[in-house]
Amino acid sequence: MTRSTPAVPSRSDAVRNRRLLLDAAARTFAERGVEVSIGEIAQCAGVGKGTVFRHFSSKADLLAAIMLGMLDELRSTATALLEAGDPARALREFMAAGVEIFVRDRAFCEVVGRPSLQSEQVREAIHDLRDVVERLTDRARREGAVRPDITGTDVVLLLSGIQHTAAPLLDAEPQAWRRYLELALDGITADTGRPLPHPPPHRLPLAAPDLDH
CATH class of the missing domain: 1.10.10 (Arc Repressor Mutant, subunit A)
Known part of the structure; x- marks a missing residue:
């Protein structure tokens, strides 16, 4: 046979x-x-x-493919907003779009916000995103729309911070994150004349959690 x-x-x-x-x-x-x-x-x-x-080849590779799509979505949003006429509004719109992604996709927040996974492509994509957001933030700084000591890295890190703050409320109140976004925006736009007590990070700290189980 x-x-x-x-x-x-x-x-x-x-x-x-x-x-x-x-x-x-x-x-x-x-x-x-x-x-x-x-x-x-x-x-x-x-x-x-x-x-x-x-x-x-691994769960990390699968997650990396998904992360790259989400990071591209965020980077494309930030890049498009570089052409907006109102730098303050552009930064606000970017932060709202970013927090929505973090709220929608729990894994994105866990991996990008925690920090990232074992993928050089994802690491590069995160740094590329940070660089575009720095340009977006610089436009707002030059217009006097945000504090002079706020950086693009600060903005990227705040996205996951807002999601983490609202996380206990989101099942019952899916839009609760908007309250904390406004609080964060007030914090970066109000120039009190007092510098922040710690210098900004130069780069996002990226380490690699074990995902293959």
């Missing part, structure tokens, strides 16, 4: 499976954070665990 060989997935099947995996992983990470297992993601996507590892 001749043994049949396993069918090799076509290119279209591979593309479809990758999209199913990314969509399922984005949903489960967003809802439950980075502790979700590969097996749970595969089940949610309706594929076998082996299919996951054919596309992504």
Whole structure:
């Protein structure tokens, strides 16, 4: 008797499976954070665990692909707002968009805010985002719309801080983060004449949590 060989997935099947995996992983990470297992993601996507590892060598690689999409969304938003006529409004709109992503995607906040994972691409994307936000913040500084000692790194770090502050309320009050965004905006726009007591970080501190379980 001749043994049949396993069918090799076509290119279209591979593309479809990758999209199913990314969509399922984005949903489960967003809802439950980075502790979700590969097996749970595969089940949610309706594929076998082996299919996951054919596309992504580890959970960190899968999460990195999702993070890169979110970081690109944030960077694109910030870049577009560099052309806005009102620098203060542009910075406000960026911070609102950023906090919304942190609130929507729990894994984003855990990984980017904690800090990031074992992916050089994600590290570079975070630094690229910080550089664009620095330009956005510099426009507001030069207009006198924010304190003179506020930096783009401060702004990026504040995004996760606002989400963390509102997190205990969000299940019952999904828009509660807007209250804390306004408090943060008041803090960076009110020039009291007193400098902040500690210098700003030069770069975002990025370390790597263990995600592969």
